[in-house]
Amino acid sequence: MGWLKKLLGRQETHEEWLEAHPGKHSNKSAPPSISAEDEKGMRDRMEAELAEQRAKREDQA
Numbered sequence: 001m002g003w004l005k006k007l008l009g010r011q012e013t014h015e016e017w018l019e020a021h022p023g024k025h026s027n028k029s030a031p032p033s034i035s036a037e038d039e040k041g042m043r044d045r046m047e048a049e050l051a052e053q054r055a056k057r058e059d060q061a
Helices: 002-007 014-020 036-060
Strands: none
Touching: none
């Protein structure tokens, strides 16, 4: 039934609950900022690793 209350807007959100209960806090951290260069480098490394694994599987088959 909680999902129905949330869907109909009758259940308060977590942020609203935090506002209503001072002293409580959210322990969510902000997502890390990643530069475009770092993202591209990581993607290239991961794709290279996957290509190596794929080549090993094809060699074994």
